[in-house]
Amino acid sequence: MIMRKLTTIICSCILLFTGCNTHSAPDIEIFKSVIDELSSEKYQGRGYACDGVIKAGEYIESQFIEAGVDEVTLQPFCIDVNTFPGEMEMAVDGKQIVPGLDFVMREYSPGIKGSFNLYFIDTAGYDAEKIFKEIAKDENENSFVVCDFYFTYKHKDDFNKLQSNGGAANAGLILTWETPLKFYKAYAEKVIDKPIIWTTSQIIKDAKRVEVNIENKFLEDYESNNILAKVSGKRDDSCFVFLAHYDHLGNLGRDVYYPGANDNASGTAALISYANYYANNRPEFDIYFLAVSGEDTNLRGSTYFVNNPLIPLESIKYLINMDMVGDNNPIQYCEVSETGTDGFELMEQINRQEGYIDGFNRGELAANSDHYPFALKGVPCILFENENGDAFPYYHTTQDNIETVKYTLFEPLSSIITTFIERY
Numbered sequence: 001m002i003m004r005k006l007t008t009i010i011c012s013c014i015l016l017f018t019g020c021n022t023h024s025a026p027d028i029e030i031f032k033s034v035i036d037e038l039s040s041e042k043y044q045g046r047g048y049a050c051d052g053v054i055k056a057g058e059y060i061e062s063q064f065i066e067a068g069v070d071e072v073t074l075q076p077f078c079i080d081v082n083t084f085p086g087e088m089e090m091a092v093d094g095k096q097i098v099p100g101l102d103f104v105m106r107e108y109s110p111g112i113k114g115s116f117n118l119y120f121i122d123t124a125g126y127d128a129e130k131i132f133k134e135i136a137k138d139e140n141e142n143s144f145v146v147c148d149f150y151f152t153y154k155h156k157d158d159f160n161k162l163q164s165n166g167g168a169a170n171a172g173l174i175l176t177w178e179t180p181l182k183f184y185k186a187y188a189e190k191v192i193d194k195p196i197i198w199t200t201s202q203i204i205k206d207a208k209r210v211e212v213n214i215e216n217k218f219l220e221d222y223e224s225n226n227i228l229a230k231v232s233g234k235r236d237d238s239c240f241v242f243l244a245h246y247d248h249l250g251n252l253g254r255d256v257y258y259p260g261a262n263d264n265a266s267g268t269a270a271l272i273s274y275a276n277y278y279a280n281n282r283p284e285f286d287i288y289f290l291a292v293s294g295e296d297t298n299l300r301g302s303t304y305f306v307n308n309p310l311i312p313l314e315s316i317k318y319l320i321n322m323d324m325v326g327d328n329n330p331i332q333y334c335e336v337s338e339t340g341t342d343g344f345e346l347m348e349q350i351n352r353q354e355g356y357i358d359g360f361n362r363g364e365l366a367a368n369s370d371h372y373p374f375a376l377k378g379v380p381c382i383l384f385e386n387e388n389g390d391a392f393p394y395y396h397t398t399q400d401n402i403e404t405v406k407y408t409l410f411e412p413l414s415s416i417i418t419t420f421i422e423r424y
């Protein structure tokens with residue numbers, strides 16, 4: 001743990017000169033500029049292979065300091081993670097296709113290089129015994145097996161054999177999936193025997209051969225930081241916590257990275273804007289701003305934090321997790337922990353009175369973002385994740401970028417949140 005105490009020089013002198021309160025609400029310009037910065041090429045999708053997550057962490061720390069917080073603490077932790085930092089080429093019958101757009105990798109896939117025949121699974125007349133016999137024949141040996149991704153769920157045991165050495169003689173799997181193709185990292189803490197490539201049925205149907213040149217790199221004990229900033233309130237017997245993950249999916253080969261403007265440069269940007277607001281509008285209770293890493297690799301940063309808390313979890317009055325708030329659906333999706341219902345009802349009441357947004361859509365509590373490990377520990381908390389707005393279809397695609405992210409909900413949602421902090 002690295003603790004950095006900062007001397008706070010509040011810009012009250014500037015306020016004296018300007019003679020007006022420039023901090024009546026969290027600043028949307030800070031929100032926009034942090035999203036712009038974090039989704040830029042410099043941070044390479046805030047993944048691990050190119051140290052994007054480290055550079056992003058340094059930038060976030062500097063932004064908290066600039067915002068005027070009282071204290072920033074770094075909490076390092078390690079993960080094992082599979083990455084794709086190098087070659088990422090694929091051609092179907094001699095025609096080159098585009099990584100990220102036309103094909104993506106299963107997160108735990110190894111690399112592979114060579115030219116391969118294709119063997120298409122007959123899903124209509126599915127007969128596993130026949131398929132394994134055919135794959136063992138000379139002409140099919142070392143081929144890529146092609147199948148619909150969702151179909152593989154129905155026959156998991158068979159497909160597990162097709163992805164492991166000794167299970168069958170195929171080279172790997174090509175699974176056809178929805179468009180736009182999504183890339184996940186959640187189960188990247190291992191590498192399986194054989195490569196799995198996702199592509200569209202449009203691209204692979206009727207094809208005869210593929211050529212691939214794909215490199216992976218498995219990183220062990222890769223260290224990144226959770227970043228905890230604090231604005232001291234008038235009393236310190238309990239606190240509020242704002243939470244957001246700043247890591248994202250990183251690279252898919254040397255030339256392609258996932259900007260993650262909505263997921264979750266947006267939540268991180270909201271944290272920095274709120275830190276600036278509260279540093280200039282001293283709150284009643286202490287407020288912490290926790291930017292965590294490792295979310296897209298299975299909530300690793302937040303899980304590490306709840307198991308090694310830098311603040312007593314019992315002292316948290318309420319925790320607000322912001323994940324994908326760069327969108328425009330006026331019905332705000334949320335998840336609330338069992339102990340967080342009172343707080344959520346107050347937020348609903350505030351919104352009913354003021355009509356900031358059209359309403360909330362409360363979903364089942366799930367392990368889909370960083371509030372979850374806190375909820376399991378009994379912390380009163382809520383997740384704000386905007387779903388089904390115009391940015392949402394690009395979730396986990398290369399098009400989740402500065403062009404598709406939306407700023408619409410920042411101000412109304414911030415009004416609900418700041419009013420809630422005042423009243424709860």
Ligand SMILES: [Zn+2]
Pocket residue numbers: 245263264295323324369
């Ligand atoms: Zn996210």
